[in-house]
Amino acid sequence: MLLITCPWCGPRDEIEFRWGGESHIRRPTLQSSPQDEEWADYLFYRKNPKGLHRERWVHEAGCGQWFNIARDTVSHEIVEVYRMGEAHGQAERGKRP
Amino acid sequence: MNWYSGLNLIAQGLRGHRGWEPAWRSATPKPRYDVIIVGGGGHGLATAYYLARNHGVTNVAVIEKGWIGGGNSGRNTTVIRSNYYYRESADLYEFSLKLYERLARELNYNIMFSQRGMIVTAHSRHDMELSARWAGAMRRNGVDTDMLDVSEIADRVPALNVSPRARFPVVGGFVQKRAGTARHDAVVWGYARAASALGVDIVEGCEVKGFVRSPSGSVVGIETSMGRIVADKVGMAVAGHSSVLAGMAGFRLPVTSYALQAFVSEPLKPALDTVVLSLATGMYISQSDKGGLVIGGGLDRYSSYAQRGNAPVIRDVVGSVAEQFPPFRRVRLLRHWAGIVDVVPDSSPVIGETPVPGLYLNCGWGTGGFKAIPVGGWTLAHHIATGTPHPVARPFQLERFKTGALIDEAAASGIAH
Ligand SMILES: Cc1cc2nc3c(=O)[nH]c(=O)nc-3n(C[C@H](O)[C@H](O)[C@H](O)COP(=O)(O)OP(=O)(O)OC[C@H]3O[C@@H](n4cnc5c(N)ncnc54)[C@H](O)[C@@H]3O)c2cc1C
Numbered sequence: 001m002l003l004i005t006c007p008w009c010g011p012r013d014e015i016e017f018r019w020g021g022e023s024h025i026r027r028p029t030l031q032s033s034p035q036d037e038e039w040a041d042y043l044f045y046r047k048n049p050k051g052l053h054r055e056r057w058v059h060e061a062g063c064g065q066w067f068n069i070a071r072d073t074v075s076h077e078i079v080e081v082y083r084m085g086e087a088h089g090q091a092e093r094g095k096r097p
Numbered sequence: 098m099n100w101y102s103g104l105n106l107i108a109q110g111l112r113g114h115r116g117w118e119p120a121w122r123s124a125t126p127k128p129r130y131d132v133i134i135v136g137g138g139g140h141g142l143a144t145a146y147y148l149a150r151n152h153g154v155t156n157v158a159v160i161e162k163g164w165i166g167g168g169n170s171g172r173n174t175t176v177i178r179s180n181y182y183y184r185e186s187a188d189l190y191e192f193s194l195k196l197y198e199r200l201a202r203e204l205n206y207n208i209m210f211s212q213r214g215m216i217v218t219a220h221s222r223h224d225m226e227l228s229a230r231w232a233g234a235m236r237r238n239g240v241d242t243d244m245l246d247v248s249e250i251a252d253r254v255p256a257l258n259v260s261p262r263a264r265f266p267v268v269g270g271f272v273q274k275r276a277g278t279a280r281h282d283a284v285v286w287g288y289a290r291a292a293s294a295l296g297v298d299i300v301e302g303c304e305v306k307g308f309v310r311s312p313s314g315s316v317v318g319i320e321t322s323m324g325r326i327v328a329d330k331v332g333m334a335v336a337g338h339s340s341v342l343a344g345m346a347g348f349r350l351p352v353t354s355y356a357l358q359a360f361v362s363e364p365l366k367p368a369l370d371t372v373v374l375s376l377a378t379g380m381y382i383s384q385s386d387k388g389g390l391v392i393g394g395g396l397d398r399y400s401s402y403a404q405r406g407n408a409p410v411i412r413d414v415v416g417s418v419a420e421q422f423p424p425f426r427r428v429r430l431l432r433h434w435a436g437i438v439d440v441v442p443d444s445s446p447v448i449g450e451t452p453v454p455g456l457y458l459n460c461g462w463g464t465g466g467f468k469a470i471p472v473g474g475w476t477l478a479h480h481i482a483t484g485t486p487h488p489v490a491r492p493f494q495l496e497r498f499k500t501g502a503l504i505d506e507a508a509a510s511g512i513a514h
């Protein structure tokens with residue numbers, strides 16, 4: 001069970017949130033005339049790390065805002081929460097920023 | 098290897114059961130093999146078995162970091178079915194179901210496959226439309242199924258609350274009669290024993306930590322906790338750890354690892370003689386030969402390698418049982434656990450080549466690969482031995498994420514198994 005600190009609403013139970021997968025994925029720009037491989041990478045391929053994962057969550061049953069979390073996928077420890085567009089810290093697995 | 102039969106049981110009994118041998122040889126790795134399979138789950142062991150049995154490739158090792166069947170193959174709810182939507186999937190899972198139908202005989206191992214049928218219940222007009230579409234697709238693909246009305250379901254599953262006043266009233270559904278359950282450990286042990294008898298080395302407690310690469314970049318072996326082992330070809334069937342192994346070989350996969358939970362109750366007298374899956378809640382339930390209710394539901398909602406369950410899903414699944422099966426309300430759970438499953442965007446498997454020459458892949462079964470152990474092993478063995486995909490596995494290449502030829506079975510496999 002996770003206790004997630006929404007940047008706007010504070011600490012709330014995980015059932016109020018929805019997980020949105022890996023953060024910081026860059027959409028190919030059309031100027032670069034992306035090939036199938038780039039689209040596949042953008043749409044489907046993921047890091048899926050065993051360890052620290054930077055991921056998006058939305059406070060669905062609360063303020064409705066999307067934000068980022070750095071979470072360890074083995075211990076489920078949340079080591080960092082930051083807003084969309086905000087630069088992330090140097091969080092590493094097991095260390096708090 | 099001892100042959101298992103009634104006669105041999107009596108003969109052994111007369112000698113005080115002192116003549117039984119271990120079902121498989123536990124091996125220490127040789128320095129070199131023709132083929133190494135990473136992952137001693139059902140898919141890895143079946144691949145090794147069919148390499149030996151179908152292709153005569155017997156200088157094979159299965160490398161397992163823990164114990165065989167300690168992953169999802171020993172953690173699943175054992176439902177076997179072929180009620181998928183697309184023709185490609187029907188061909189694949191039906192191939193598997195047919196192999197299961199004669200597997201106990203072939204392996205000389207009682208896998209306790211019981212074709213008790215699986216009923217999918219619909220709870221609204223929309224569910225009913227979905228069911229009719231699903232059943233229609235199955236028939237078109239040559240897989241037998243029947244639509245059911247409420248009274249047929251009530252007769253077949255007396256414990257289910259079908260009342261119009263229920264929280265989830267049942268309005269109908271469909272059944273695949275040849276679906277059923279089997280003993281998961283027996284499938285793992287049966288393949289291990291049969292593979293071992295053909296000369297395959299089964300190495301437990303040996304973790305793969307990296308790949309050995311040739312100057313041209315192809316995989317020519319593995320680095321393990323027991324040292325380096327070289328091989329002409331390496332196959333991997335590591336389910337939830339597919340991305341980790343791919344990372345060691347320097348590529349990514351379209352896989353996300355999630356925890357999937359299951360539950361088993363205290364043993365009861367026979368109360369449920371089929372598998373029931375509810376479209377309303379995603380909960381599914383059957384009763385094992387020991388009497389325990391075996392219960393499953395949806396995935397935990399965020400990626401995980403933790404191999405333990407999460408409270409909100411426990412509440413949802415157990416709540417569904419209590420709501421839909423009133424007689425089971427006061428039954429106590431005995432155990433619950435989770436496995437780490439490998440989910441791909443179209444909920445269909447990947448069986449074939451990787452971007453790295455010499456390395457082959459079997460993954461992406463997600464929540465539903467127990468039923469596919471025979472076909473997963475059969476087709477990966479074919480690809481490794483012959484260098485070309487087996488016809489039923491051809492649509493299931495990694496390539497499809499680039500070409501866009503996805504086989505999107507989310508509706509048929511997203512929740513249940
Ligand atoms: C709770 C639950 C319920 C399920 N219910 C059903 C069901 O009813 N019907 C159905 O068809 N499917 C079901 N499934 C899915 C099914 O269990 C899996 O798809 C299937 O067992 C996968 O088999 P596998 O051999 O690929 O993987 P696994 O059995 O997980 O085997 C992979 C093995 O690889 C090993 N490994 C990992 N990393 C390494 C390494 N670095 N070195 C060496 N070894 C390594 C692991 O230890 C593991 O033993 C369920 C799964 C779960 C978790």
Ligand SMILES: [Zn+2]
Nearest residue numbers: 006009059063
């Ligand atoms: Zn909020």
